[in-house]
Amino acid sequence: MNGIFITIEGPDGAGKTSVIKELGPLLERELRIPLVLTREPGGIPIAEKIRQIILDPKNTEMDERTEALLYAAARRQHLVQKIIPAIESGKLILCDRFVDSSLAYQGAGRKIGMDAVASINQFAIEGVEPNLTLYLDVDSDTGLSRIKQGRSAQDLDRLDTESPVFHQRVRHAYLKIAEENQERIVMIDARESLETVIAYCLAAIKEHFPQVF
Numbered sequence: 001m002n003g004i005f006i007t008i009e010g011p012d013g014a015g016k017t018s019v020i021k022e023l024g025p026l027l028e029r030e031l032r033i034p035l036v037l038t039r040e041p042g043g044i045p046i047a048e049k050i051r052q053i054i055l056d057p058k059n060t061e062m063d064e065r066t067e068a069l070l071y072a073a074a075r076r077q078h079l080v081q082k083i084i085p086a087i088e089s090g091k092l093i094l095c096d097r098f099v100d101s102s103l104a105y106q107g108a109g110r111k112i113g114m115d116a117v118a119s120i121n122q123f124a125i126e127g128v129e130p131n132l133t134l135y136l137d138v139d140s141d142t143g144l145s146r147i148k149q150g151r152s153a154q155d156l157d158r159l160d161t162e163s164p165v166f167h168q169r170v171r172h173a174y175l176k177i178a179e180e181n182q183e184r185i186v187m188i189d190a191r192e193s194l195e196t197v198i199a200y201c202l203a204a205i206k207e208h209f210p211q212v213f
């Protein structure tokens, strides 16, 4: 049996990391197939190294197309080394971010254009798409105030420190992507409590893939 590939998306401060931390063990308890938790950029050593380069706040001179290509390169390696083997061995993969992040952040946030970013990503993924995407929606004011809470300036990465208008463009792009891909993307209001957001995520996964519970 082929596995199931699920991605979680959202603007900075949507709470993906906290959701995944609690959703992982809940899924593990209930699933009848193995679970793989992973993230982008990263998930495997080569891609984690690329992540450090992309997110290093000291890399102020990075060109936006270089940034888009590095995300796509990290994605390619992660896909062939971890995601595809997990799909082929019948696992459920829950991946923190995938191509939609590049469309929203590089395509809209950096204004490269979603079509250009989609085309370099098609080269990287060769048609491998998520079966389901959980999009945690949060407005940029709420998202930005969350990421700044309890973190010192040196804990913020190169994208966290972008301007509020950058983050607004990212959020609007996500809403457009969600609107245009309703068969794949479930939108969840991430201003709700963590428990509620986790419950929605779990319910969406169970509804789409009842055969693995």
Ligand code: TMP
Residues within 6 Å of the ligand: 012, 016, 040, 041, 071, 096, 097, 098, 099, 101, 102, 103, 105, 106, 159, 160
């Ligand atoms: P994270 O904070 O969810 O771990 O993601 C790291 C940052 O990288 C976040 O600000 C979003 C950004 N990002 C992109 O700009 N493009 C991408 O393709 C991915 C995967 C992440």
